[in-house]
Amino acid sequence: MTPLHQYLFLSALLFGVGLAGALTRRNAIIVLIGIELMLNAANLNFIAFWRFSRHPELATGLMFVLFSIGIAAAEAAVGLALIIAIYRHYRTANLDQFDSMKG
Amino acid sequence: MQEILDQLFVLLKAWLVGFFPLPWQPLVSILISVAALILVFALLFAVATILERKGLGRIQNRYGPNRVGPCGFFQPIADGLKMLIKEDIVPSGADRVVHFLAPIALVAPVLLAFSVLPYGRNMAPIDLDAGIVVFFAVGAGTELAVFMAGWSSRNKYSLLGAMRAIAQMISYEVPLILSSVTVIMIVGSLRPIQIVEAQAGYQGWLPAWHVFTPWGLAGFLLFAIAATAESNRSPFDMPEGESEIVAGYFVEYSGFKFALFFMGEYFGMFAISGLAITLFLGGWHAPLPFLEKSIPSYVWFFVKLFGFIAMFIWLRGTLPRLRVDQLMNFAWKFVLPMTLLNILAAGLWRFLPAGATRWLVCLVILLGAFLALGRSMVARRKWSPRKYRFAE
Amino acid sequence: MLGEGIIKGMTETARNFFGSYIDSDRLVTVQYPEQRLPLKENTRNFPFLVHDGDDPEKGLRCVACKICEKECPPQCIFIVLERDEKGKPQKHPKVFDLDISVCMSCQICVEVCPFDAIKMDTEFELSHDDRFRGLLLDKKQLAKPNHYYHKIHPVEAAEVDERLAAEKAKAEAKAKAAAAPKPAAGPAAATAGKPAAPRQPVPA
Amino acid sequence: MDPVFAFLALLTTAGAVAAVSLRNLVHCALCLVVAFAGLAALYLQLNAQFIGFAQILVYVGAVAILIVFAILLTRGSEPGNQPILSSSWQAGLGVAVLVLGALGVAVASSFVRYYPVSPAPQPTVRELGEQLMTNYVLPLEVIGLLLTAAMIGAVIIAMHEKQGPR
Numbered sequence: 001m002t003p004l005h006q007y008l009f010l011s012a013l014l015f016g017v018g019l020a021g022a023l024t025r026r027n028a029i030i031v032l033i034g035i036e037l038m039l040n041a042a043n044l045n046f047i048a049f050w051r052f053s054r055h056p057e058l059a060t061g062l063m064f065v066l067f068s069i070g071i072a073a074a075e076a077a078v079g080l081a082l083i084i085a086i087y088r089h090y091r092t093a094n095l096d097q098f099d100s101m102k103g
Numbered sequence: 104m105q106e107i108l109d110q111l112f113v114l115l116k117a118w119l120v121g122f123f124p125l126p127w128q129p130l131v132s133i134l135i136s137v138a139a140l141i142l143v144f145a146l147l148f149a150v151a152t153i154l155e156r157k158g159l160g161r162i163q164n165r166y167g168p169n170r171v172g173p174c175g176f177f178q179p180i181a182d183g184l185k186m187l188i189k190e191d192i193v194p195s196g197a198d199r200v201v202h203f204l205a206p207i208a209l210v211a212p213v214l215l216a217f218s219v220l221p222y223g224r225n226m227a228p229i230d231l232d233a234g235i236v237v238f239f240a241v242g243a244g245t246e247l248a249v250f251m252a253g254w255s256s257r258n259k260y261s262l263l264g265a266m267r268a269i270a271q272m273i274s275y276e277v278p279l280i281l282s283s284v285t286v287i288m289i290v291g292s293l294r295p296i297q298i299v300e301a302q303a304g305y306q307g308w309l310p311a312w313h314v315f316t317p318w319g320l321a322g323f324l325l326f327a328i329a330a331t332a333e334s335n336r337s338p339f340d341m342p343e344g345e346s347e348i349v350a351g352y353f354v355e356y357s358g359f360k361f362a363l364f365f366m367g368e369y370f371g372m373f374a375i376s377g378l379a380i381t382l383f384l385g386g387w388h389a390p391l392p393f394l395e396k397s398i399p400s401y402v403w404f405f406v407k408l409f410g411f412i413a414m415f416i417w418l419r420g421t422l423p424r425l426r427v428d429q430l431m432n433f434a435w436k437f438v439l440p441m442t443l444l445n446i447l448a449a450g451l452w453r454f455l456p457a458g459a460t461r462w463l464v465c466l467v468i469l470l471g472a473f474l475a476l477g478r479s480m481v482a483r484r485k486w487s488p489r490k491y492r493f494a495e
Numbered sequence: 496m497l498g499e500g501i502i503k504g505m506t507e508t509a510r511n512f513f514g515s516y517i518d519s520d521r522l523v524t525v526q527y528p529e530q531r532l533p534l535k536e537n538t539r540n541f542p543f544l545v546h547d548g549d550d551p552e553k554g555l556r557c558v559a560c561k562i563c564e565k566e567c568p569p570q571c572i573f574i575v576l577e578r579d580e581k582g583k584p585q586k587h588p589k590v591f592d593l594d595i596s597v598c599m600s601c602q603i604c605v606e607v608c609p610f611d612a613i614k615m616d617t618e619f620e621l622s623h624d625d626r627f628r629g630l631l632l633d634k635k636q637l638a639k640p641n642h643y644y645h646k647i648h649p650v651e652a653a654e655v656d657e658r659l660a661a662e663k664a665k666a667e668a669k670a671k672a673a674a675a676p677k678p679a680a681g682p683a684a685a686t687a688g689k690p691a692a693p694r695q696p697v698p699a
Numbered sequence: 700m701d702p703v704f705a706f707l708a709l710l711t712t713a714g715a716v717a718a719v720s721l722r723n724l725v726h727c728a729l730c731l732v733v734a735f736a737g738l739a740a741l742y743l744q745l746n747a748q749f750i751g752f753a754q755i756l757v758y759v760g761a762v763a764i765l766i767v768f769a770i771l772l773t774r775g776s777e778p779g780n781q782p783i784l785s786s787s788w789q790a791g792l793g794v795a796v797l798v799l800g801a802l803g804v805a806v807a808s809s810f811v812r813y814y815p816v817s818p819a820p821q822p823t824v825r826e827l828g829e830q831l832m833t834n835y836v837l838p839l840e841v842i843g844l845l846l847t848a849a850m851i852g853a854v855i856i857a858m859h860e861k862q863g864p865r
Contacts, residue, residue, distance in 0.1 A: 002704040004814045007745075008806040010708045014715050014734075016799030021719025023791025024784050029769055030719060033731050036762065037715050040738050043754075051745040052811075056820030059827060063835050065750050066827075069757050070842045074849035076762045080769040081853035087773040088859075096786050161512045164521045201729065233749045233824050240752040243760025247732060250767055254725055266771075269764060276760070293824045421508040422501065437497075477497025 007048035014041035028083045028093045032076065039072050109399040112139075113225045136228040140217050147408075148369045149179035155416045162420035189358040194257060197355065201255035206356065206363035209248035212241040213370040220377040221296050223387045223401030234295040235287065238378055239280055242333070245371065246272050249342070249352050252364070256355035264351025267427060268335060268342035274434040275332035275339075281442035282325040285318050285449035286382045299386030308392070312385035317465035318449040321473075323383040325442050327414075330375040332430070335368060336415055338422035339430060346424075376411035380404060437476050444472045536650060539615035541595045542604055544637045551638035556612035559588040563604035563613055571597035572604065593637055595621060596630040611655050617647045703744065711737030722783055724770045732763045749824050 018037030021030055043065045050061025087093050107114065116135050123131045153168065153176055160167025169175035193202055219234040221227040231237055246269050253265020287293055290301045304311045313319035332339040343351040353364040380386060384407050387400035394403075425433070448465040455461035515521045525532055546554035559576040577589035604613050616639070623629030645652040714734030721727045735758040742751035785791070831839050 002701045002744075003812070005806055005809075005812045006700065006704065006708075007741075008811060009803065010711070010741075012799060012802035012806060013712055015802065016795050017712070017715045017719060019798055020792055020795035023795055024788035025719060026781075026783060026785040027724065029724060029766060029773065030727060033718050033727060033766065036731070036758075037718065037734065040735065040758075044738060044741060047742050047745050047747050047750060051747070051820070052814055056822070057826075059822055059830050062747055062750055062822065062827060063830060063838075065747075066753065066831075067835075067838055067842055069750075069753055070846060073757050073761060074846050076765050077853040078849050078856070080765050081857035083769055084772050084857045093773045094781075158512070161515045162508045164511055164515050164523060166522060166524050166526075201726075231748065233752055236749060236752040236756065236824075240755040240760070243756050246764055247729075247759060247767075250764070251729065254767075254771075262771075269768075273761075273764065291825065417505065417508065417512075420512075421504045474496070480497055 004048055004052045007044060011041045011044040011048070014038075014044065026094050026096055028086070028095050029080075031095065032079045032083065035079075036072065036076065039068065039075075043068055105396055105399075109224055111399070112223070112401070133228075136218070140228060141214065144214075144217060144370060144373060145366075147373060148366055149183070151369055151373075151412050152182070153178050154412065155419070158413070158416040159420050162417070183362070186359055186362040191358040191360060192355075194355050196257035198255040198257070201251050202355075203360075205248050205252035205255060206360045206367070208251060209245055209367040210363050210370065212244035212248070213367055213374055215241040216374040217370075217377070219295055220374070220381055221299050221386055222377075222404050223399065226387075226401055227296055230294070230296055233293050235283065235293045235298075235378075235382075238374070239276070242371075242375075243276070245367070248367075252356070253352035256352070258355050260348040260350075261352045261354045264342045264344075264348050264354070267344075267348075268352055270427075271332055271335070271339065271342060271430060274431060275329045275438070278325055278434065278438040278442045279329035279333055281439070282322045282329060282445060283378070283382050285322045285445055286313055288446070288449050289313070289318075289453055295381050295386075299381055299388070302385040303388055305392045310385055310388060310390055310392075312383065312388070314383045314385075316452065317462060317469055318445055318452055319383055321441065321445045321448070321469045323379065325438055325445065326379055326383065328438060330379060331415070331418065332434070334371040334375055336372060337419035338425050340424060341427055341430065344424060372412070372415060373408065376408055376415075377404075379411065380407045433480070437480055440476060441469075441472060444468060534617050534647075536648065538617045538647075539602060540600060540619050541598050541616055541621070541632075542593060542602075542613050542637070543616040543639045544591065544634070545612055545614055545641055545644050546638050547641050549640070551635065551640070554640075555587065555634075555638060556610050557588050557591065558586040558610055558612070559584075559591075560609070562607050562609070566603050566607045568601060568603065569597045569599050571595070588634060591634040591637060593632045594630060595632060596626070611659060614644055614648070614651075704741075707737050707740050707744065710734075711741065725767065728763060728766045728770060731766070732759055735759055735763065746820060746822075749822075749827055 015038050018034040018041060020034070021037065022034030025031060025034070046061040046065045046068070050056060050059070053061070083093055086098065090097060116132065116139075119135055120128050120132050156178070157167035157169075157175070167175065168178040171177040171181045193199060216238050218228040219231055219237050227234075249268045249272070250265050253261045253263075253268070256262075286298060290298050292298060292301075302310070302312050309315055314323045335342050341347075341351075343353075348354075353361060356364060387404045389395040389398060389400075389403050448468045451468070452461050452465050455464060511521070545556050547556065548554035559574050561574050561576075564570075564572045564574045571594040573590065573592040573594075574588050575590035577585040577587045579585055600615070602615055605615055621630070641652070641656075644655075711734050714730045714732075714737055717730035718727050718734055721730065735754065739751045739754040739758075742748075742754060
């Protein structure tokens with residue numbers, strides 16, 4: 001059986017990759033992909049902690065992940081709708097060009 | 104004797120597995136199941152194609168293929184050989200890797216879906232607690248394969264076909280899941296075996312299948328509609344619409360890759376029919392009490408499966424293809440409200456005392472909804488002579 | 496009510512399905528190689544050369560006048576006139592080739608032929624695995640006896656025969672009349688063909 | 700290290716890295732699907748059957764398709780020959796590396812390394828459902844409301860602007 005900390009390392013790595021993608025890419029959709037990856041890394045943490053907890057029958061981690069998946073779906077829908085609306089307005093999904101509020 | 108006949112394949116598998124050392128046995132058992140599934144369904148695919156072609160022919164007052172072998176029943180072998188030796192063409196603009204992976208990504212999930220269905224007494228390849236969820240989860244994987252095929256071909260028709268297919272599959276996945284939720288509510292389990300076992304027994308001559316209850320009948324019909332759309336069969340076959348977008352997402356496929364798409368479509372049809380049998384038609388149970396013992400359980404499953412295939416062929420021979428907007432209207436304005444009301448009816452059925460009251464209540468809800476929604480769907484049409492703007 | 500039409504349609508197709516097993520009149524398909532429909536009187540496919548008598552070489556009506564070769568729109572006919580050792584034309588084709596991969600079955604060659612030598616065939620199973628040589632028919636393949644022509648186009652062939660017989664009789668009478676005052680008039684049959692005006696074959 | 704875990708971890712990480720680093724957006728989305736599928740397999744390995752399949756159903760079946768649709772609807776946004784990284788990418792990468800380092804150090808130095816492996820729990824779907832209907836009924840209702848609101852909101856945001864400023 002894989003020990004807990006390996007799952008945690010994997011989850012940290014995924015979080016880091018997601019964060020790097022969200023912060024360094026220009027395209028808004030890739031930023032959203034990075035955010036999804038970070039959410040999933042957190043989910044993996046929850047599941048791993050649930051699996052190694054002393055009272056797995058309470059299923060707290062599972063419940064949290066279930067709700068998190070639901071919220072992620074809502075988030076993806078709204079985020080992509082926003083990207084499409086912005087694209088329609090500016091004709092680009094490039095984040096560097098959304099600078100009309102720049103002082 | 105009948106017991107042995109019923110458990111023939113289970114005993115055969117146990118006997119074969121017995122030859123291997125103990126640590127290997129789980130792996131061997133899985134491999135035997137996989138081999139059996141692929142063999143049986145590949146054979147069924149061959150039989151279904153020839154039956155479909157002959158049946159459609161008869162519906163259109165033709166003979167259908169009747170040249171290869173007795174009554175043309177070796178036609179699938181000839182077709183398969185032809186597919187195998189055809190040249191595999193990849194368009195020069197295509198995304199080669201994705202183009203190559205798409206057919207595999209289509210067939211593999213469908214084969215996974217076969218693994219959770221119970222084919223007979225003790226004959227489920229894997230017995231999972233969340234079997235129905237597995238089925239829908241792997242079903243969702245095929246949408247992506249369709250997109251991969253359509254996008255990687257770099258052809259506007261295939262992209263259009265893929266977009267149509269995805270829109271259609273997502274729209275009909277909602278009613279598909281919601282109509283099976285009724286069964287899960289009543290049985291209280293997501294295990295396919297438990298769902299089948301809940302439909303054992305008879306009330307007089309009538310088997311205790313879910314389809315013989317008002318919510319079950321409505322659920323079954325809605326499930327069948329959604330299943331037809333989900334497996335891209337006529338009359339919901341606009342993703343392939345030959346007359347408008349050539350062949351949809353697999354325009355650019357030839358040779359064996361095309362055969363894989365064709366196979367994926369049929370496998371999807373078998374899988375979803377198997378799920379409908381499991382959920383509503385009593386799985387492996389016999390339709391009449393005295394047949395329950397005398398004929399093996401898996402025979403009943405496959406008899407029902409053939410019934411479904413015949414129904415699909417009959418529908419294909421009868422109905423013309425829908426338009427995209429008609430399809431979407433039908434999904435969101437008729438099928439979805441009906442499934443939601445059906446869930447309400449199933450809930451009432453669960454908590455009302457057994458007897459005539461709950462029959463009446465459920466029937467009133469469902470028939471009322473059917474008539475009202477049906478009227479609203481029909482009334483929207485305002486037929487009038489067509490006005491030509493330029494032709495006259 | 497919603498769904499009525501579907502049920503109606505399904506019963507209709509079910510009636511077709513079972514009806515096709517009970518009532519074989521419903522099945523309009525002709526099982527082609529074993530079962531054939533009789534060809535229509537005016538069926539035409541590609542031309543052939545008519546010959547009288549049994550010898551396809553001697554009895555050929557064609558005199559290699561090359562009218563058909565000139566008139567043929569896709570130019571699929573190739574004729575070489577036969578000459579004897581002295582180079583005198585023989586009124587007989589040495590080569591008569593017809594490329595049926597080019598022929599468009601227009602029947603113009605038949606219409607222009609003054610000797611009723613070329614007629615339309617009804618043979619259509621001509622597929623061949625050699626695309627070039629196999630579809631180029633030569634004189635031997637093209638020559639078919641007059642009774643074959645009678646078999647495939649009985650009405651038309653009877654008319655042609657009648658006309659030819661009338662012309663022949665006329666020519667003989669003329670020859671006889673010419674032979675009475677001048678005994679050395681030359682071969683009658685040879686000149687008889689020429690003055691006869693090019694007649695249109697009457698489509699039956 | 701368990702070979703199955705190693706394979707899945709490698710697959711997931713590779714998919715994630717490819718998803719945020721490839722130039723072609725559709726390839727990014729497809730690699731994201733690989734990462735999601737790997738995560739679902741990891742959940743299955745952790746005995747969370749229902750969550751694993753729900754992950755496939757929601758992420759592969761819905762979110763990935765949504766992303767693909769968004770990519771195709773914003774087609775002109777493909778980078779072409781432009782740089783794919785944003786103007787301030789050095790700072791972003793620095794932050795990401797810092798976070799990764801902090802998390803890694805935290806995990807490596809915590810006591811979870813010596814955490815005992817407990818016997819595998821076997822939660823049935825029925826238990827999950829009962830929990831959802833008793834202890835977690837309020838969050839369930841809230842999430843239902845949230846999903847409805849998100850759906851309406853997404854439709855309104857993405858609806859065609861009648862007279863938008865151009």
